[in-house]
Every structure is written in C-alpha cells, then in structure tokens.
Amino acid sequence: MNSATIVQKLWNYCNVLRDDGNLTRPDVIAQEIVDDLEAVLEQFRLIAADLQADGSADVSQAAV
Numbered sequence: 001m002n003s004a005t006i007v008q009k010l011w012n013y014c015n016v017l018r019d020d021g022n023l024t025r026p027d028v029i030a031q032e033i034v035d036d037l038e039a040v041l042e043q044f045r046l047i048a049a050d051l052q053a054d055g056s057a058d059v060s061q062a063a064v
Contacts, residue, residue, distance in 0.1 A: 006036045 009032065 003040060006033065006040070009033070009036065
C-alpha cells in the first residue's frame with residue numbers, strides 16, 4: 001500500500017460524508033488507516049534493508 005492509496009481512501013471517505021448518511025464507523029476507518037500505514041512502513045523497511053545490503057546506505061550516512 002502506498003501513500004497515494006491512503007490519500008485516495010481519505011478522499012473517498014470525504015466524498016461519502018458529502019453524498020449520504022451511510023458512514024463507516026470511525027474506529028473501522030482508523031484501523032484501516034493504521035493497517036495501511038503499517039504496510040507502507042514495512043515497504044520502507046524492506047527498501048532500507050536492500051540499501052544496506054547494497055552498501056548504498058553508507059553513502060547517504062556520510063552526507064548527513
């Protein structure tokens with residue numbers, strides 16, 4: 001799941017608020033957002049691990 005997908009879910013939710021009264025419970029929406037953010041975080045962890053394995057992380061650390 002990427003950030004664009006998360007933004008799309010929020011956009012869809014906002015449209016639902018305007019269109020009708022059939023709303024998803026806030027706790028369900030919050031859990032979906034948490035799940036999406038955790039999936040994105042896992043993707044970043046995999047990217048970071050790949051960069052470290054390639055030695056690319058050493059270059060970025062030197063610039064910091």
